[in-house]
Amino acid sequence: MISVSDAFSKFRSRLELTDREQEDASRRHYEIRDYLKSKFDIERDFLTGSYKRWTKTKPLKDVDIFCVLGAKERHRRDKPSAELLKAFEDALVEKYGRANVSRQRRSVTVDFGVTPNADEDTDGKVMSVDVVPAFTKNKHYEIADTSVKSGWTETNPEMHYDLAVKAQERYSGEWKGIVRMCKKWNAFHGKPIKPSFLIEVMALEVLHPPFGGDLRYEIKALLASLADRIHEAWADPAGLGPPVSDSMDKAACDAARSALMKGSDAAARAIQIERQGKNGDALRAWRSDVFGPLFPLS
Ligand SMILES: Nc1ncnc2c1ncn2[C@@H]1O[C@H](COP(=O)(O)OP(=O)(O)OP(=O)(O)O)[C@@H](O)[C@H]1O
Ligand SMILES: [Mg+2]
Missing domain, CATH: 1.10.1410 (Poly(a)-polymerase, middle domain)
Structure with a gap:
């Protein structure tokens, strides 16, 4: 024993990211970024949040993908933040289906339909990602936040x-x-x-x-x-x-x-x-x- x-x-060590999980996260990141780039002006995008910091627990879900919007999307900052999230939601629904996409307070979640087994193992697969549209602000970012009065939250993941x-x-x-x-x-x-x-x-x-x-x-x-x-x-x-x-x-x-x-x-x-x-x-x-x-x- x-x-x-x-x-x-x-x-x-079971709670650490495996090579296969990182490969799958990276694959999903590129797939989503390539798709979203056909819909929006995205200047930069990167994996962030607890995934990037190595403080995510298992099974691996809600991996954050930051999408920093370019000048052509700037007009969206003058509208309610819910509209920005809705635009991302609609785009992602087109690709992943209504049942797999949901809007959160600051992000849009895409669920990949991966179910962990009884031991909470997903066989190296990421269960879902959270897409976070962001604007650059000074040396940090501003993101939609439908739970605060202004509708926007400043954040500095670095x-x-x-x-x-x-x-x-x-x-x-x-x-x-x-x-x-x-x-x-x-x-x-x-x-x-x-x-x-x-x-x-x-x-x-x-x-x-x-x-x-x-x-x-x-x-x-x-x-x-x-x-x-x-x-x-x-x-x-x-x-x-x-x-x-x-x-x-x-x-x-x-x-x-x-x-x-x-x-x-x-x-x-x-x-x-x-x-x-x-x-x-x-x-x-x-x-x-x-x-x-x-x-x-x-
Ligand atoms: N109140 C806040 N103000 C500023 N930035 C925040 C705030 N809450 C979260 N963030 C930033 O957004 C990131 C993503 O938020 P999220 O709730 O997914 O947390 P997380 O650290 O990724 O944890 P989880 O393991 O639950 O995914 C955080 O890692 C943090 O960098
Ligand atoms: Mg997160």
């Missing part, structure tokens, strides 16, 4: 990228792995924290270096710290967009806090079971009570 510490190492790189360095290369695990916990428990980017933003502040050396205790402590501070307002770490916590009202924060405390208690119990020498039970506790089927039993 595998030890709990080896199971954590295996779990951490700065988010740099912050994650720095956090990773300060945390002995373990920070991103811990964020991915915590996002997995969140997804397995029905997403009490929304958006999952909020977990990453909170982790920038609540994971104090140095890395403690033991992922079991790191996870238990992180869930407890998130519970303690989930009611606070969490600003965009680049200082541009609206608070990242703006879609969690008091009731959502209360529910998240209670789920996080349960998560931390479940981690404490799994640690206790292992201390009693019951390795198999401890593995099952981490899997069924904390992380779900991606946490290995062997």
Whole structure:
């Protein structure tokens, strides 16, 4: 049987992007960019978000594709942002079908109809992408945001990228792995924290270096710290967009806090079971009570 510490190492690497997933993400990126370029004036486009930062969890879905619009599309900035998203939605529906395309707050999602198996494996396939139309603004970008009054949000994905790189360095290369695990916990428990980017933003502040050396205790402590501070307002770490916590009202924060405390208690119990020498039970506790089927039993 595998030890709990080896199971954590295996779990951490299972949450990393594989070569095949990156090839598939790149293939989908080029396919969508080539198509959209026939419909819009797109100056530049790139993969971004947690995918690019290596903080995305599995199964791999909602990979962000930024499409920076050129001068010919500038007129769209003077209209409501919902119209820009609608134009992208309509174009993508033409290619991928009505049932596979949906509009979000800041993006348009294209679903590729990939279903993960019982072990949450997608056989190297990306399940969906989020297409984000963007305008350049100074040294950063402005994107549609139908949940804020102005209709537009400024963002700087490069700065988010740099912050994650720095956090990773300060945390002995373990920070991103811990964020991915915590996002997995969140997804397995029905997403009490929304958006999952909020977990990453909170982790920038609540994971104090140095890395403690033991992922079991790191996870238990992180869930407890998130519970303690989930009611606070969490600003965009680049200082541009609206608070990242703006879609969690008091009731959502209360529910998240209670789920996080349960998560931390479940981690404490799994640690206790292992201390009693019951390795198999401890593995099952981490899997069924904390992380779900991606946490290995062997
Ligand atoms: N409130 C905000 N203000 C400014 N930029 C934001 C804000 N929220 C998100 N972003 C930027 O948009 C990107 C995409 O947002 P998204 O919600 O997909 O998060 P993500 O980090 O990609 O996480 P996920 O793993 O859920 O996809 C973020 O990575 C971040 O760079
Ligand atoms: Mg994303």
